[in-house]
Amino acid sequence: MALRLYNSRTRSLEPFAPLQAGRASIYVCGMTPSFHPHLGHARTFLTFDVLRRHLMARGYEVTYVQNVTDIDDRIIERAATEGVPWDDIVSRYLAEYEACAQRLGLLKPDHEPRATREMSAIVDIVNGLVQKGAAYESGDGVYFAVEEGAFPHYGELSHQSIDELRAGVRVAVREDKRGRLDFALWKKAKPGEPTWPSPWGPGRPGWHIECSAMARKYLADQIDIHGGAADLIFPHHENEVAQTETYTGKVPMANFWVHAGLLNVDGQKMSKSLGNFTPLTQILDRYPAxxxxxxxxxxxxxxxxxxxxxxxxxxxxxxxxxxxxxxxxxxxxxxxxxxxxxxxxxxxxxxxxxxxxxxxxxxxxxxxxxxxxxxxxxxxxxxxxxxxxxxxxxxxxxxxGLPSDAESAGLTATSSQVKLNKAARMELSIIAGEREASDLELVEKVISARDDARKAKDWAKSDRLRDALARAGIAVKDTPSGAQWSVDGRS
RNA sequence: GGCGACAUAGCCAAGUGGUAAGGCAGAGCUCUGCAAAAGCUCCAUUCGCCGGUUCGACUCCGGCUGUCGCCUCCA
Known part of the structure; x- marks a missing residue:
């Protein structure tokens, strides 16, 4: 049996056939470190981590690229709100993501390129698109000329026609462009924004172009699998396809478009305003990865x-x-x-x-x-x-990508996980007649006191001690070889 | 308004043109001083609704309803 994957481009299940025998190239849209990584990120990256592991198990030599879009509007906004340099925001949230990725056991990407370090590759593509007449310079940037038919296949990935897409455009965006669906390849600098030099003056790349540049540079003009979450299909991936295929002239840029489903929390879309946004770090503190x-x-x-x-x-x-x-x-x-x-x-x-x-x-x-x-x-x-x-x-x-046993999965209680709250500590220290002992020592003292009570068949005392431990979050079970205990819910 | 996804027991969730995996919860029993844990057993005549195709559909087709998502902030 061979691997079959659902291809969003064709909306059908297709047998996976690599461009090069025995090899598989995967490009996954990674983080924009403008805020805390959340559970949705975890879901997406776990999906592609498992896909990658499975391809490897099936004997493919996999090259996995996951980018970091480390410059965009939200990063700049965030920096302005906090009054810190934009790259402080990037390094803070990127470090947070990397810590989470490690805890989740995500295999390290073969390449993790960052947009700000790939400016020449980005400028090259924008330049090429301008020269081909697919893009034009305006007062505030360089735009891809969707509405002038620069890319006849525009809309195919998201399965919408240009007319349908145009109808959906919301509020008039204050951008200096010819068509409503045209999108920025390069944004000319506004005061106070980080800039990189370009033929169009100092500025920064638009969203989408960085992925076109990095996928080509680290993989090829055409790749096997392009991944990301479903919310990226439009506009991000649609625009990426338009840029790359127009620039390289090779179709398709990705044989398979694989999109991970989105995550809701308590039945609702996760968002900061709904108050159901929990940073991934907090989730991982609460539950084993x-x-x-x-x-x-x-x-x-x-x-x-x-x-x-x-x-x-x-x-x-x-x-x-x-x-x-x-x-x-x-x-x-x-x-x-x-x-x-x-x-x-x-x-x-x-x-x-x-x-x-x-x-x-x-x-x-x-x-x-x-x-x-x-x-x-x-x-x-x-x-x-x-x-x-x-x-x-x-x-x-x-x-x-799961650990082989409960202990390495962090599911068993270890001494370091014993953390008593104030009331519990007070209660146990009274029982144990100890004030200075560590939390772990206290628990062990009370356990052994209970063992003594059980040997003496003093069931009332034994049960009292078990209740006290339970209130402290410690579950006790009696086995033929003596009492075992665990932090509640851990084992 | 346009595009799309989904709808399976209390909850989560696989699956197939031939009669419903698994997990959680729940129930009973065994064990136990009592618990916990463990073991054993049970737990959808039924797959949103209505039609159609078929010897036969939950699975295919059409319609309807509902939920959710996307339509330049999104993983």
Whole structure:
């Protein structure tokens, strides 16, 4: 079976055929660091991270480029509001994004070009477009002449005609251009704005042109897959296609346009004004990154997705369950293993079943279901070779970019995660008769006091202590080998 | 107004022209001092509504309704 992907350009599912045998080039529109990265960013980049991992697993040599648009109107506005230099804004939010990307386990792009460092490539394209007569200089910039028919295929990607698009244009924009649909390739400097030199005087690139320049420079005139979130289809990608294809004369610039669905929060579009905008950093502080990843894997990447506290809690429990079953299989494999035996290879047949889901337009949700069933059934079926199942499941987790066990996924309690609030600390320190002990020591003291009570069959005291721990956010469970505890909701 | 996506159990969510994966929640039982955890079992005669095609549709076609998104701020 071969990979099939939904191509927004043709609105159909197509077999993936690379331009060069064995290679795949992907360009994904990355961050504009003008504000905090949010969950929607995470969803988009996780989607392409999994696509990339799957292509690699299928034997392609993948070149993945994800740009940074580090100059645009919003960055300038933000800087003006805060009264700081524009590049302070960029470095602040870019650093925040990179920290999040690392926590999410996103593979590092092969190239991460930044618009401001690619000015000559940008100016070259604008120049070329002007020379071809597809663009013109006006009082405030250089514009692409959509309305004069510079690009006959304009609108094909977003499947709208020029007339339809024109009808949709809202308020008259105060730009000095000939046609309403014409868009800026280069913006001449206004006072106080950052500038770069150009044949049209100091200024800065318009939005869209940077991607045309960087995709060509770091990949080629024509690439296999161009990705981004669905909200970029128009105008960003439409304009990008117009620029690149007019400039290079090669069609199409991207064989596949792959768009990730947008994310809603509590049923509504995420926005600052609705007050449901949560920086990604805060989400990752609250939930393990692996849970965020698992949550999005459970949804088709093209579908609109709704984020709620319930949905991520359920995802966390589902992932924990998977890891628990896997641990049980590991234990079985260990007890069955002959001394000195090597760990076995994954089952090719099972792996193929898993990959078949991903081949089907990256059906991660189906693949998750398959993996849950595979692990659960293997656990019930004593006849299955546990070590092979474990090896196979680990491969699947790697395809997903998920850690191989609960501990590395940050799902188990560790001493550093014990943080008692004031009231809880007070209560436990009274019970323990300790004032100076660390949070961790306090918890352990109370646990052992409870153990003593249980040995003495003083159930009332034992339950009292368990309740106190529960109020402090510590869950206790008694096992044959003694009491185990965990930070609530963590394990 | 134009363009599009989606509509499957309490929630999330796969899927197929031949009779509904999985997760969460819930219920019962086992275990347990009681819990928790774990194990076992159960949980959509039905896939928004109405027509059509078909031996047969949730799956294909047409219409309707609803939700959401895009139409130069957007990942």
């Amino acid at each position: 692996a849970v965020v990843r698992y949550l999005f894997l459970q949804t088709g990447y093209r579908k609109p997705s709704n984020f709620t506290a319930e949905s991520i809690d359920a995802a966390g429990k589902g992932l924990r369950g998977l890891y628990a079953d896997l641990d049980a299989l590991r234990a079985r494999a260990k007890s069955n293993a002959a001394p000195g035996s090597r760990s076995p290879a994954p089952s090719p047949a099972s792996l193929e079943e898993f990959d078949a889901y991903l081949d089907d337009d990256l059906n991660t949700a189906g693949a998750v279901g398959w993996l849950q069933t595979y692990v659960k059934c293997s656990l019930k079926d004593g006849g299955a070779d546990a070590s092979i199942v474990v090896a196979t499941a680990q491969q699947c987790l790697e395809r997903f």
